[in-house]
Amino acid sequence: MEKSPHKETEGGGGCKDRLERLSAAVHTGTEKLFEKVSTVVVNHPGVTIAICVVFAAAMAQGIWFYDEEVSSDKLFTPQDSQAFNDETWVIDRFGNDARTVFLQTLGTEGTNMLTKASLLYMQEMHEWFLSQSLIVDGEDVTYNVVCARYTKDDDCKSPVSVLSYWQHNRTLLEADPNPLSTINSVDWRDIEPSGPPLSYYVGSDAVRDASGALVSTRATRIIYNLKNEKEDISGVGNDDPQSRYFEILVAEKSADRRSADRQAHKAASFILTTAEEEEAGNEAVTADVGKLIIGYVLMLFYASFILSRGRAKYSHSLLGVVSVAAVGAATFSAYGFCWYIGVKFNSVVQVLVLVLLGVGIDDTFVIMDSWWDCSEIPTMKERMIAALKHAGPAVTITSVTDLIAFLAGSSTELPALRDFCYYATFGILFVFFFQCTFVVAFAYLDSVRQERGRSDILCCVPVDDETGVCVKKDGSWTEGEKGIQNRIVGTHMPRLVLGTLVGKVVVILISCLLFGLGIYGCTKVKMNFNQEWFIPDGDAIEDAMDVRDTYFNGQSLPANVYFSDINYPQEQDTVLNAGSVLRKNIWVTQNSTSSWMEDFQQWVKKEHVADWDQSAGRIVPSQFYRLLRVFASTATGPRSAWQHIDNIRWSSNGSDSLVASRVGFLIVGQAAGDGQDAIDCMDNLRAELSGSEFPWAFMFLFWESYKLMVPEITQNVAIAGSCVFVLVSLMIANIQLGLLVALIIGFVDVCMIGFMPFIGVELNGVSVICIVLAVGLSVDYSVHIAGAFLHVKCEDGDEHSGRTQRAAFALWKMGPAVVNGGTSTFIAILPAAFAVSYVFKVFFRMFALIIFFGQWFGVFLLPVVLSFVGPDAYLTAPELKPRENPLHPEHDDPVATTTKGTTPVDVEMAEVSEAHP
Numbered sequence: 001m002e003k004s005p006h007k008e009t010e011g012g013g014g015c016k017d018r019l020e021r022l023s024a025a026v027h028t029g030t031e032k033l034f035e036k037v038s039t040v041v042v043n044h045p046g047v048t049i050a051i052c053v054v055f056a057a058a059m060a061q062g063i064w065f066y067d068e069e070v071s072s073d074k075l076f077t078p079q080d081s082q083a084f085n086d087e088t089w090v091i092d093r094f095g096n097d098a099r100t101v102f103l104q105t106l107g108t109e110g111t112n113m114l115t116k117a118s119l120l121y122m123q124e125m126h127e128w129f130l131s132q133s134l135i136v137d138g139e140d141v142t143y144n145v146v147c148a149r150y151t152k153d154d155d156c157k158s159p160v161s162v163l164s165y166w167q168h169n170r171t172l173l174e175a176d177p178n179p180l181s182t183i184n185s186v187d188w189r190d191i192e193p194s195g196p197p198l199s200y201y202v203g204s205d206a207v208r209d210a211s212g213a214l215v216s217t218r219a220t221r222i223i224y225n226l227k228n229e230k231e232d233i234s235g236v237g238n239d240d241p242q243s244r245y246f247e248i249l250v251a252e253k254s255a256d257r258r259s260a261d262r263q264a265h266k267a268a269s270f271i272l273t274t275a276e277e278e279e280a281g282n283e284a285v286t287a288d289v290g291k292l293i294i295g296y297v298l299m300l301f302y303a304s305f306i307l308s309r310g311r312a313k314y315s316h317s318l319l320g321v322v323s324v325a326a327v328g329a330a331t332f333s334a335y336g337f338c339w340y341i342g343v344k345f346n347s348v349v350q351v352l353v354l355v356l357l358g359v360g361i362d363d364t365f366v367i368m369d370s371w372w373d374c375s376e377i378p379t380m381k382e383r384m385i386a387a388l389k390h391a392g393p394a395v396t397i398t399s400v401t402d403l404i405a406f407l408a409g410s411s412t413e414l415p416a417l418r419d420f421c422y423y424a425t426f427g428i429l430f431v432f433f434f435q436c437t438f439v440v441a442f443a444y445l446d447s448v449r450q451e452r453g454r455s456d457i458l459c460c461v462p463v464d465d466e467t468g469v470c471v472k473k474d475g476s477w478t479e480g481e482k483g484i485q486n487r488i489v490g491t492h493m494p495r496l497v498l499g500t501l502v503g504k505v506v507v508i509l510i511s512c513l514l515f516g517l518g519i520y521g522c523t524k525v526k527m528n529f530n531q532e533w534f535i536p537d538g539d540a541i542e543d544a545m546d547v548r549d550t551y552f553n554g555q556s557l558p559a560n561v562y563f564s565d566i567n568y569p570q571e572q573d574t575v576l577n578a579g580s581v582l583r584k585n586i587w588v589t590q591n592s593t594s595s596w597m598e599d600f601q602q603w604v605k606k607e608h609v610a611d612w613d614q615s616a617g618r619i620v621p622s623q624f625y626r627l628l629r630v631f632a633s634t635a636t637g638p639r640s641a642w643q644h645i646d647n648i649r650w651s652s653n654g655s656d657s658l659v660a661s662r663v664g665f666l667i668v669g670q671a672a673g674d675g676q677d678a679i680d681c682m683d684n685l686r687a688e689l690s691g692s693e694f695p696w697a698f699m700f701l702f703w704e705s706y707k708l709m710v711p712e713i714t715q716n717v718a719i720a721g722s723c724v725f726v727l728v729s730l731m732i733a734n735i736q737l738g739l740l741v742a743l744i745i746g747f748v749d750v751c752m753i754g755f756m757p758f759i760g761v762e763l764n765g766v767s768v769i770c771i772v773l774a775v776g777l778s779v780d781y782s783v784h785i786a787g788a789f790l791h792v793k794c795e796d797g798d799e800h801s802g803r804t805q806r807a808a809f810a811l812w813k814m815g816p817a818v819v820n821g822g823t824s825t826f827i828a829i830l831p832a833a834f835a836v837s838y839v840f841k842v843f844f845r846m847f848a849l850i851i852f853f854g855q856w857f858g859v860f861l862l863p864v865v866l867s868f869v870g871p872d873a874y875l876t877a878p879e880l881k882p883r884e885n886p887l888h889p890e891h892d893d894p895v896a897t898t899t900k901g902t903t904p905v906d907v908e909m910a911e912v913s914e915a916h917p
Helices: 015-043 045-065 082-094 116-131 162-166 170-175 179-185 241-256 258-265 274-307 317-340 347-373 380-409 415-451 484-498 501-522 541-551 572-584 596-607 621-633 639-647 675-688 700-732 735-754 767-780 783-789 799-834 838-869 904-915
Strands: 099-107 133-136 139-142 214-216 219-226 231-233 237-239 267-272 557-563 648-650 658-667 693-696
Touching (some): 015 045, 015 415, 015 700, 045 317, 045 415, 082 557, 082 693, 082 700, 099 116, 099 241, 099 274, 099 541, 116 170, 116 179, 116 219, 116 267, 162 170, 219 241, 219 541, 237 241, 241 267, 241 274, 258 267, 267 274, 274 347, 274 541, 274 799, 317 347, 317 415, 347 380, 347 415, 347 767, 347 799, 347 838, 380 415, 380 700, 380 767, 415 767, 484 501, 484 799, 484 838, 501 735, 557 572, 572 596, 572 658, 572 693, 596 658, 639 648, 639 658, 675 693, 675 700, 700 735, 700 783, 735 767, 735 783, 767 783, 767 799, 767 838, 783 799, 783 838, 799 838
Antiparallel strands (some): 099 219, 099 267, 133 139, 231 237, 557 693, 648 658
């Protein structure tokens, strides 16, 4: 009976001994399980392949249950936050806010947009906008159909712009001999009693003379409100289809006429709409889907190259194709299964195709490395069984650590991360399943092909044994010379890093420098999420956004203060005080507050003096609702009354009472530029308006995620890291090494987060996914080397020298496989480097950091640390042989270790058998 390489045989009952025995039991049990699995597979390869194909086909039927979530507020914001609860209250009473369209006109060649000719061009664009139409679901959709109205029977809400001075009427504008004089002589508040000031519509670069009168401006804009009656649209989400497609139409057509307008009017129009922004982001994602195919093609070549050997008979490059196909089948099986159970697809999940590709191919490399190590076994069937038996624990530990990381992430409150982790969890499970069945079955059939002397690619073509082997100069032979990456990582790198004290010191100094930069970078990380990042560089809508950002001080954010359970006649001051608070708040745009109560009181003092209580400074409570009915409904009332119809909600039972009301304002654009500013703005407004009222804006949904970001990362990484520590400590039977591996994971995460500012990535719902993934992936780069360190003893020299030589053995044994794993993952995500969509670009940058720091700390730093403070080897571990020690002079001279009557390969196989029973 075989013994586990770390089974205790010298007695003792200490904690370490018990841990080793427990680990030995787990290791042995895992090997036995894989021995049984591989026995079934190699005895029935055809049946195994057929079952896998049927399974994949069955899972693929989940496409019929496909559902996609595209709304950013449903992906990157916590769904049970205060902002979401407030949104439910708001929509229940006020419905969805109207959609906003900005028609921006910009003068070219220094054109002043306040001249009569420029204002007439602006009027022309307004009339053009109103004339547009398209067919949606068989219905002719015009502006009159999609415009927002106060009530269904009202006319469209009037657009607002500098043209409001002439009621957006060409005849009135043409009749005005001096429009600029009209603008400066008529008070804007007589035109628009509430809402933003005139500067909101004429641009921030407007020039005024010494008296404050407007002289010129480069840009103006008209603001339209469209209806927002949402319904589910396939591939779009919850949206108003008529308004959405109308927005896209006018944005595209305005771009088409821009060149002609520049020639004719020395001005151009730039329409900015939410639908056009979303459409540009969706098109970017669609364009990047084709890059996934490139990733598969690159991996086909790489896997085939790694599995090839110097002669066709002993090469297994075709198995690389099979392995890539298996990963594809596993990926689509995971997608299908998640669709079966109702997990929605989203743009972030698409990246999983590349992630699983890199992870899945690594399993094939581990299995085939084990297969080559078992070359002394005479029959191919027994050899394949032994290969999976010995590779099984290694494949299991990497798969389980990845699963732990994803399961920890699935507990998050961020929907995009949670759903990604669901898909990734099943993806890893199915990759594990297909690699241990489908790939092993093909590998066995491929080994039979080798046994029969057939070529690798052309499996029907016989190959002469004499030409099918690699013969060394010394006369020995192998089934293929190890590749250059094996010699560099397995031989030269241990000598460079561990061979001298200087090499170790250099590695430690570089590691300290990287870690120091990581800590410094962590202090510079910003939390931010901007939907505009999803728009690819060079898209036509960027011109419209540039006009907004350059001439209108960025994007001011509409918001409201909402009131519910108050006695309005008696608590008029409550609504008034909210307006006063807003005007003093640093996060509120100046002169942007629009209070219905203020306008209502001013109207009563002017029109119904008898109903004004001068001593109390309020409307007589008993007359409050009667007068409010008149104020809000009379056609002869002030324009401000009509604007406030949408800001009050009467009781549905017909009584004279309000169930809700709101006061509008604009949040300064600065609040949206940084996550901490956003948190401060939201918290400040909530603190100052915390009585019977509350502030709410759509962006609060995203800002809530900022408050959870750091706690979520800390929680998920801590849970995943703790579970990985326990698992690794159990599997390799050494708590000290488990702590070292956990420390390496910590180094990787700190450096990855710290280097985010240097690569232009900010902390948000997309990048946090990569931070959670780093836990599972970085384990793969360190745990194998840590485990190999325990598998040999070295009594040559002092204790430090022995640890150094064992660390060199660990690099020789597992270093090439670890580097291959990092390389395959990088190749898999390489197409994302050329992506245009935000999600793909972030994933590439973050994964590049994971791979670099995982490889550096796992392959370079960990062996150096082990050479100084590494634990003792297993008690039954064999003595380190010269050929296994890159630091030994005889490592490159297999003939020196041979004995009379044996060949080098006999000695090699005997040593392998002795060291790895």
